[in-house]
Each structure stands twice: as C-alpha cells, then as structure tokens.
Amino acid sequence: MQRKFRLTRSEDFKRVRRFGKSYAHPLVVLIAQTNDEAQLRVGVAAGRTVGTAVKRNRAKRLMREAMRSLIPNIAPGWDLILIARPALLSSTLTEIRETLLTLLRRAELVSPTDAT
Numbered sequence: 001m002q003r004k005f006r007l008t009r010s011e012d013f014k015r016v017r018r019f020g021k022s023y024a025h026p027l028v029v030l031i032a033q034t035n036d037e038a039q040l041r042v043g044v045a046a047g048r049t050v051g052t053a054v055k056r057n058r059a060k061r062l063m064r065e066a067m068r069s070l071i072p073n074i075a076p077g078w079d080l081i082l083i084a085r086p087a088l089l090s091s092t093l094t095e096i097r098e099t100l101l102t103l104l105r106r107a108e109l110v111s112p113t114d115a116t
Helices: 010-018 053-068 086-088 095-107
Strands: 020-023 028-034 042-046 078-084
Touching: 010 020, 010 028, 028 095, 042 053, 042 095, 053 078, 053 086, 053 095, 078 086
Parallel strands: 042 078
Antiparallel strands: 020 028, 028 078
C-alpha cells in the first residue's frame, strides 16, 4: 500500500476509533469514519492478542497487501482502520482479501458488484 493512502497520526487513529462505525469479522475488524479530505486513508493495527511482535508485523503486512488491490474500488473521503484478530495469521492472502471485500461491502464503501 502506498504511503499516501496510510493513516499514521495518533490523533487520526483516536478519532476514527472513537467516532467511527465498526464492522467485525473473525479475521479482521474494520472501523470507518469520513474525513475532511477527498482521499482514502487506511491504518492497520494488531494488538498483543495476535501474538509476538513478529506475528503482529506479519499480520499488518498481510492486511496491507490484501488492501492494496482493493484501494481503487473504495470510495474516497474515508479513514479506515483494520485491526487484526489472531485467526488472521492462519489465513491465506486470498481469504484475507475476500474478508476485507466483505467488510467493505457491509460498510457500503464499495459497490456490491465489485469483484476483484
């Protein structure tokens, strides 16, 4: 995922966590909040429940890679946070991509017919 699409500032993470709408799945939790810019920004997180630092970093890399191909289909003007759950590490990249697509459809950020 390109750096221009990343949500990095702590204040932005806190705002999205506090005021955003969340959508849960056994692999990933998606939190979505509109932003003032006309650009999509995505932040990824993995808590200690996922595992050691190596496992958390792998989970974040997997989520970023799965999200990379979906970004062109997502509506601009949103801040998203993806939070890994422990089951994510035993999933394939294709499963993670399908999970993210399902969550984005539930949040109505992509059209139901977008199949990537």
